[in-house]
Amino acid sequence: MSGSDEAKKGADALADLFETEYGRIVRYVYVRIGDAGAAEELASDVFLRALEGIDAFEWRGVPMQAWLFRIARNLVVDYLRKHARRKLAPLDAAAEVASPDSPEEDALQTMERAEMLEAMEYLTAAQREVVSLRFFAGLSSQETAQVVKRSNGAVRELQSAALKTLRHVLAAKQGRTVQAKGGG
Amino acid sequence: MAENAMFLQVLDACVDRVLKEGDSVEACLASYPEHTEQLEPLLRLAVQTRQTLDYAPAPSTAAVARARLHRAIQQRETHPPRGNSRRSFQRFAFARVHSYRWAIVASTAALLVLLASSGAVAASSGSQPDQPLYPVKRTAERARLALAFDQGAKARLHATYAERRVKEMAAMATKGDSRQIEALQSDLQGSLRQIRRTALPGRVPVVARPADAGRYTFPGPVPPYVPRMMPRGYQGQEARQGAEARELHQMLQSHMQLMELRFRLAMRDAPEPTKEQLRQALASAHVEYQELLVEFQRPASPERR
Structure with a gap:
């Protein structure tokens, strides 16, 4: 197969993957950076970046899907580095994606989202990565291992540790809320 | 296998079953009764995390990203990144710009x-x-x-940008920046006008503006979209346009409701003089959104009611 055929095959595969992966990448990026608008832009950039590097992609080795998520992961890291100082507060980030059902329901959902985004900040970077890829991008632990370049076992451990941390953090927050209500 | 490693595998399998395959937590717990106590809280938390933070991009956003990718692919096919540089140069030098x-x-x-x-x-x-x-x-x-080549895509982009202006107005309100709010309000009106121009060409607004927008309070229900009757089995351009109009109507409707929420949240933190400005801006924007939504209900014929 000639180089141009390879490139055409790669571009076609990328266009096909867009249909299944764009939404998953947006979800993954959103949970990592907490900004819905930027997540959509970054997810779009992932595919353009992949197209630029399609000639260098080898069909053997990691699957194309894992390669896309690696690109997404790198873009997220760059984004977080650049925006470290003006990261959205969890409440703003949550309000960005409020659903349009009713204002009251929206407000409640916004608060819940904000609380969860805040709890996610207690996770280590690796734990957050694994939770985002497993729960939101819907990757299996083996696919996640390929993206984060760790073993399957390590991914499972990170997943379990992340859930335990979230449980403690949320329980502590709820405890504070109950106390505050009891006190007030 | 160590007990911990076994539990990690069970948790992993259950996360897949519940989040990816749509199985219930109960069904998964029933498969591993020996781990129920440890498994249940973590599994329920996994579901809660997913439900709370799940976010799906709007179809219009995906459409813009798709078009962006396809355009880049096309561009790459017509101008491959690597190739005969002399031929590339000649092609560049002698190419005619058609329009x-x-x-x-x-x-x-x-x-x-x-x-x-x-x-x-x-x-x-x-x-x-x-x-x-x-x-x-x-x-x-x-x-x-x-x-954006077709009018539908343009209209959806204008709607997306109008929503962004609302978000920015709310952000500027919390900083008390009246000048920016004023400029953004004008940009928002511009975007809404462009939606009318691109999606509803040749129409003029039919809803009268309230004489005193300052009296505005948070609004009542939004008119639902009622599609115009189509002949049985009708297909083709008009049907496609109908679907596009429905999508745009839904988009505008949800943006209008989101605007209420954004401004409510902004109103909490905004300084007092800005609150009034924000209330007026909301009143005006609400009327303009309403006008647009009503316009979508009118028949396409030029007769006026």
């Missing part, structure tokens, strides 16, 4: 790709009007509009 529009589109695409590849667009996407990268964000918006 002025194509020249604009090509240069806009180049600008967009340049901005996107430098990371400036992504970096600017969350920027606010008082930040240095904000002009990049607005330039990228104009570039995308220039690249």
Whole structure:
């Protein structure tokens, strides 16, 4: 197969993957950076970046899907580095994606989202990565291992540790809320 | 296998079953009764986390990203990155620009790709009007509009940008920046006008503006979209346009409701003089959204009611 055929095959595969992966990448990026608008832009950039590097992609080795998520992961890291100082507060980030059902329901959902985004900040970077890829991008632990370049076992451990941390953090927050209500 | 490793595998399998395959937590717990006590809280938390933070991009956003990718693929096919440089040069030197529009589109695409590849667009996407990268964000918006070929795509982009202006107004309100709010309000009106021009050409507003917008309180229900009757089995361009109009109507409807929420939240933190300005801006924007929504219900014929 000639180089141009390879490139055409790669571009076609990328266009096909867009249909299944764009939404998953947006979800993954959103949970990592907490900004819905930027997540959509970054997810779009992932595919353009992949197209630029399609000639260098080898069909053997990691699957194309894992390669896309690696690109997404790198873009997220760059984004977080650049925006470290003006990261959205969890409440703003949550309000960005409020659903349009009713204002009251929206407000409640916004608060819940904000609380969860805040709890996610207690996770280590690796734990957050694994939770985002497993729960939101819907990757299996083996696919996640390929993206984060760790073993399957390590991914499972990170997943379990992340859930335990979230449980403690949320329980502590709820405890504070109950106390505050009891006190007030 | 160590007990812990076994539990990690069980948890992993259950996360897949519940989050990916749609199995219930109970069904999964029933498969591993020996781990129920440890498994249940973690599994329920996994479901809660997913449900709370799940976010799906709007179809219009995906459509813009898809078009962006397809355009880049096309561009790559016509101008491969590597090849005979002499031929590439000749092609460049002797190529004829077929029309002025194509020249604009090509240069806009180049600008967009340049901005996107430098990371400036992504970096600017969350920027606010008082930040240095904000002009990049607005330039990228104009570039995308220039690249949108059909009127439906243009209208959806204008709707997306109108929503962004609302979000920025709310952000500026919390900072008490009246000047920016005023400018953004004018931009928002511009975007809504453009939606009318692109999606509803030749129409004029039929809803009278309230004499005193200052009396405005948070609004009542939004009119539901009632599609016009189509002949049985009707297909083709008009049917497609009908679907596009329905999608745009739903988009505007949800943006209007989201606007209420954004402004409510902003109102909590805004300084007192800005609150009044924000209330007036909301009143005016609400009327304009309402007008547009009502316009979608009118028949396409030019007769006036």
